[in-house]
Amino acid sequence: MKCANCEKELTTQMEVEHSSWLSEYYCSSKCATDRYFSYMESTPVDFENLPSGVEVVGYKLVAAQQSEQAEEVEIDPVAQALRNLGDAIAPDRR
Numbered sequence: 001m002k003c004a005n006c007e008k009e010l011t012t013q014m015e016v017e018h019s020s021w022l023s024e025y026y027c028s029s030k031c032a033t034d035r036y037f038s039y040m041e042s043t044p045v046d047f048e049n050l051p052s053g054v055e056v057v058g059y060k061l062v063a064a065q066q067s068e069q070a071e072e073v074e075i076d077p078v079a080q081a082l083r084n085l086g087d088a089i090a091p092d093r094r
């Protein structure tokens with residue numbers, strides 16, 4: 001029998017993993033994990049190019065339809081610091 005991910009011959013010297021869902025065997029938990037991630041089409045999220053239905057509010061990822069109800073919008077600390085600095089330098093300009 002071979003690992004369903006890397007095709008290595010399976011032996012009792014390996015930490016063989018079995019998926020009941022896929023009815024497959026793997027030579028290691030790493031191969032199992034790689035196979036599961038690819039089976040589920042799982043990828044890291046690119047925050048500059050979000051999947052539909054998701055948006056960023058402050059630092060939080062929110063479902064697009066919930067964004068208007070998002071309770072507290074976290075303020076970007078850098079923007080806040082710049083605003084405070086502006087107030088300190090020219091308090092009348094606001």
Ligand SMILES: [Zn+2]
Pocket residue numbers: 003004005006007008026027028031
């Ligand atoms: Zn393998």
